Amino acid sequence: MTTNTRIIYADNAATTFPKPPEVLSEMLEVYTKKGVSPGRGSYDLSIEAENLVDEVRRQVCTFFNGDDPSRVVFGYNATDALNLIIQGLIEPGRHAVSSCLEHNSVLRPLHYFLQQGVIGLDLVSFDSEGFIDPGDVAKTIRPETRFVIINHGSNVVGTVQPVEQIGDVCAERGVPLILDVTQTAGIVPIDMQKWGVSAIAFTGHKSLYGPTGIGGLVARVGLDVRTTRFGGTGLDSRSLVHSQSYPQRLEAGTINILGVIGLSAGIRYIERQGLRRLYEEKMVLTRRLRDGLSAMEGVKLYCARSLKNHLPLLLCNAEGIDPEQVSTILDGDFGIATRAGLHCAPLVHQELGTSPRGAVRFSFGLFNTPEEIEKILRAMEAISRSQRKG
Known part of the structure; x- marks a missing residue:
C-alpha cells in the first residue's frame, strides 16, 4: 500500500486515469x-x-x-x-x-x-x-x-x-x-x-x-x-x-x-485539446524518461533507441530484480503505479528475451507532468543502486 498522498499514475496503457x-x-x-x-x-x-x-x-x-x-x-x-x-x-x-x-x-x-x-x-x-x-x-x-x-x-x-x-x-x-x-x-x-x-x-x-x-x-x-x-x-x-x-x-x-x-x-x-498537441506533450515526457533510464547503470530498455512512430510508453527492467518486485517497490516506497509482467502479450516477451517474468512498463496520459518523470527517475536510480550495493 502506498504511503504517498498523491499517486503518480504511469499505467495509462491499461486504462487512462483520471478521466477528465x-x-x-x-x-x-x-x-x-x-x-x-x-x-x-x-x-x-x-x-x-x-x-x-x-x-x-x-x-x-x-x-x-x-x-x-x-x-x-x-x-x-x-x-x-x-x-x-x-x-x-x-x-x-x-x-x-x-x-x-x-x-x-x-x-x-x-x-x-x-x-x-x-x-x-x-x-x-x-x-x-x-x-x-x-x-x-x-x-x-x-x-x-x-x-x-x-x-x-x-x-x-x-x-x-x-x-x-x-x-x-x-x-x-x-x-x-x-x-x-x-x-x-x-x-x-x-x-x-x-x-x-x-x-x-x-x-x-x-x-x-x-x-x-x-x-x-x-x-x-x-x-x-x-x-x-x-x-x-x-x-x-x-x-x-x-x-x-x-x-x-x-x-x-x-x-x-x-x-x-x-x-x-x-x-x-x-x-x-488537439491530438497533435497532446501527443507531443506526452512524448516530451517519454523522451525524458528514455534519456534518463538509458544513462542509468543497471537498467535495460527495450525497443526505445528511437521514439519515432512511438506511443508514450517505455518498457524496462532493473538488472537482477524481478519486474514484479520493481513494480511493488515503485508503488509501496514511491507511490508510482506501473504495470509489470507479460502485459497479456506473451509472444512479444518471448522475442525480447524477457519471458517468463516480463518487464516493467511506464505509460503516460494527459495528466502526467515533467515533475513526475523526475520522481520516477530518482526512484529507478534508487532501486538500481540498492541492487548494485546488495
Whole structure:
C-alpha cells in the first residue's frame, strides 16, 4: 500500500486515469435526462436515446474515417470487438496472418481456431526496434488467406506500425486488413480509408478517455462479418432470425448508453485539446524518461533507441530484480503505479528475451507532468543502486 498522498499514475496503457472532469459531468448530465433503453419504445425519450446513439455512431465513423456510420458497432471493449470480427470472418480451411506483437485478445481466438483445425495461421515477427516489415506480411499471404490482423500500436514496446504500407500489401492481394487500435485511438490520427483498413477494433477507456465497458468495431462497406451473437435488437421482433442489417447484425441486447455518452464526451474532449498537441506533450515526457533510464547503470530498455512512430510508453527492467518486485517497490516506497509482467502479450516477451517474468512498463496520459518523470527517475536510480550495493 502506498504511503504517498498523491499517486503518480504511469499505467495509462491499461486504462487512462483520471478521466477528465468534463467527461464525467457530461455522462451524469445526459444520462439523467436520456438514460432509457434506446430504440425499444415508441415514446419520446426512447426515440431521443436512439437518436443520441446514432449521432455517436456518426461521430465515431468520422473520427476513424470509416465510410458508413451504420457499420459502427458498439460492444463492451476491444477484446469483445476483436472476437466479433475474428469469429465472424473465420471460415474452415482458410488462413490468417497476424504478428508476434499481438495481445491475447487476438492470439487466443486465433490459437483456438488453429487448435481446432479450422484455420492455418502465420505470425510475422518484428525487428530490434519493434516494427513489422510489410514485406514479411506479403510473404505470408496465401491464396486462402482470409484476413491479416495486427495491432496499430504495441501495448508492450510502444511501436506504431507502418499500417499504410501494410494496407497496400493487403489491397494488392485482395485480403482484408483488420487493425487493433486499442492503444492508438486518441493518441495518433487513424484513417481507415486512406490506409486501406477493412475494420478496426477500439475501446473507450484508454486514450479516448471514456469509461470502461464501452468499445466496438468499425467495418468498411464490403466486409461482411457473420453474426455470432443473437438476441433482441428492437427490430422485427416477430422473426426468430437475427437481423442481418448493420449495426443490428453484430449487436444484441440493450446498448450501454452511459458508456456511449462517455465515449462521445471523451472524443470531443481530446479533439478540443488537439491530438497533435497532446501527443507531443506526452512524448516530451517519454523522451525524458528514455534519456534518463538509458544513462542509468543497471537498467535495460527495450525497443526505445528511437521514439519515432512511438506511443508514450517505455518498457524496462532493473538488472537482477524481478519486474514484479520493481513494480511493488515503485508503488509501496514511491507511490508510482506501473504495470509489470507479460502485459497479456506473451509472444512479444518471448522475442525480447524477457519471458517468463516480463518487464516493467511506464505509460503516460494527459495528466502526467515533467515533475513526475523526475520522481520516477530518482526512484529507478534508487532501486538500481540498492541492487548494485546488495
